[in-house]
Amino acid sequence: MDRYVIAGEKPLYGTVTISGGKNAAVAIIPATILVSGSCIIENIPKIRDVIQLFDILKKMGASVDYLDETTVKIDTTGISSPIATFEEVRKMRASYYLIGALLGRFGKAKVNLPGGCDFGNRPIDQHIKGFEALGATVSVEHGVVNAASDSLRGDTVYMDVRSVGATINIMLAAVLTKGTTIIENAGKEPHIVDTANFLNMMGAKIKGAGTDVIKIEGVTKLIGKTYTIIPDQIEAGTYMVAAAAAGGRVKVENIIPKHMETIAAKLEECGVYVEEGDDYIIISRDNNVKLKKTNIKTLPYPGFPTDMQPQMAAMLSTAEGTSIITEGVWDNRFRYIDELRRMGASADVDGRVCVIKGVKKLMGAEVTACDLRAGVAMVIAGLCAEGITTVVETDHIERGYENLVEKLTGLGASIKKVSDSDSKQTFTEKAIG
Ligand code: EPU
Numbered sequence: 001m002d003r004y005v006i007a008g009e010k011p012l013y014g015t016v017t018i019s020g021g022k023n024a025a026v027a028i029i030p031a032t033i034l035v036s037g038s039c040i041i042e043n044i045p046k047i048r049d050v051i052q053l054f055d056i057l058k059k060m061g062a063s064v065d066y067l068d069e070t071t072v073k074i075d076t077t078g079i080s081s082p083i084a085t086f087e088e089v090r091k092m093r094a095s096y097y098l099i100g101a102l103l104g105r106f107g108k109a110k111v112n113l114p115g116g117c118d119f120g121n122r123p124i125d126q127h128i129k130g131f132e133a134l135g136a137t138v139s140v141e142h143g144v145v146n147a148a149s150d151s152l153r154g155d156t157v158y159m160d161v162r163s164v165g166a167t168i169n170i171m172l173a174a175v176l177t178k179g180t181t182i183i184e185n186a187g188k189e190p191h192i193v194d195t196a197n198f199l200n201m202m203g204a205k206i207k208g209a210g211t212d213v214i215k216i217e218g219v220t221k222l223i224g225k226t227y228t229i230i231p232d233q234i235e236a237g238t239y240m241v242a243a244a245a246a247g248g249r250v251k252v253e254n255i256i257p258k259h260m261e262t263i264a265a266k267l268e269e270c271g272v273y274v275e276e277g278d279d280y281i282i283i284s285r286d287n288n289v290k291l292k293k294t295n296i297k298t299l300p301y302p303g304f305p306t307d308m309q310p311q312m313a314a315m316l317s318t319a320e321g322t323s324i325i326t327e328g329v330w331d332n333r334f335r336y337i338d339e340l341r342r343m344g345a346s347a348d349v350d351g352r353v354c355v356i357k358g359v360k361k362l363m364g365a366e367v368t369a370c371d372l373r374a375g376v377a378m379v380i381a382g383l384c385a386e387g388i389t390t391v392v393e394t395d396h397i398e399r400g401y402e403n404l405v406e407k408l409t410g411l412g413a414s415i416k417k418v419s420d421s422d423s424k425q426t427f428t429e430k431a432i433g
Pocket of ligand 1: 023026093094122123124125126127128161162163164165166187300306307329330331372373400
């Protein structure tokens with residue numbers, strides 16, 4: 001198992017370039033199943049979830065070729081069966097998009113139930129409700145989702161819960177389906193809009209993505225073209241919070257500032273200087289000035305993103321005063337607080353509410369990356385803490401962050417990736433050095 005060893009209390013300075021959006025990429029890659037011929041996707045992030053999805057597509061018969069570091073040519077013509085029941089599918093959350101895409105292309109799909117980060121109950125009832133509204137019969141047996149229809153047709157779906165995954169999945173199932181599909185109470189996240197833009201570029205007729213109501217007029221064919229994935233909102237937010245927490249001055253570039261508004265506003269509330277440009281944000285904080293407390297409630301977009309909640313908790317653990325974080329999306333997204341406590345944070349969780357009393361300092365400790373965002377929150381805590389922090393189970397982090405260690409090192413952080421075969425002592429010394 002790999003781990004990150006961090007020597008904390010070093011402010012961050014410099015520029016970090018943000019990669020393509022994970023949650024857009026993991027939707028757009030399965031969406032290529034609906035496209036005839038090959039499409040070229042630019043700004044592909046180099047992260048495990050993406051590599052795993054490419055492996056899944058290849059196993060199903062698609063060809064996937066890297067044209068350069070971030071550009072991939074995908075041709076799914078060779079996929080001849082709507083079945084994806086192998087192990088890799090079960091391991092990742094975004095594999096649920098295979099259901100919508102295969103259903104849209106073949107009129108049937110047989111896909112392993114998805115896995116992903118453990119935040120408690122992660123149902124897919126709204127996805128199923130959408131497929132059924134389009135005329136599919138759906139059953140879940142022995143961990144496999146079976147969806148099939150002789151003839152799908154557009155209809156109106158009212159989503160009881162505003163779900164990113166269900167919104168995208170219903171779009172995928174509907175683009176090649178006869179008639180008009182309307183999704184009411186749709187999710188509005190940037191990656192939903194990006195997926196709709198990708199499909200429209202290939203010839204789909206989707207209107208209203210980014211609003212409460214999405215209207216999809218079925219077309220007969222999508223033709224492969226070139227598309228560029230949007231920058232990763234959460235990766236950008238993570239570096240913004242890292243700079244705010246550790247202090248220093250960091251330019252976060254290749255971003256869409258509009259996507260960063262709620263995060264930037266919260267940082268300003270905490271006394272952080274934020275300067276916005278066309279495609280960048282500069283974050284700066286003098287280490288002699290303490291961060292101020294704030295309250296956060298996570299909500300679907302344009303609310304404060306749940307995927308930034310753990311990073312904010314790490315930052316607020318040394319802010320002056322008591323901050324309250326209310327998790328408005330997931331049932332159980334505070335498991336990492338125990339890890340933060342190991343570093344000296346004073347935080348109490350009651351259901352979906354976490355109360356954080358700012359302490360003077362965090363202390364380095366060995367902590368676990370419970371999941372992707374919780375893991376990167378431990379890295380942020382380590383950047384601020386006195387002494388050495390070791391983050392274990394970093395596989396979770398690499399699912400969604402491209403070159404995290406290299407990017408932080410470029411900003412002046414002391415962070416090393418260490419494998420079991422390496423000597424912990426040597427790397428700890430190097431980290432301090
Ligand atoms: N929900 C239902 N029924 C459903 C689907 C969702 O009740 O059929 C509930 C969930 O239990 C949750 C809420 O609706 O309480 C929102 O879930 P959503 O479907 O929006 O989440 P998701 O599509 O599974 C995506 C991201 C997550 C992110 C959430 C919320 C991807 C691959 N994943 O998950 O990202 O937390 O939206 O914004 O896009 C991450 O990147 O670290 C991550 C976990």
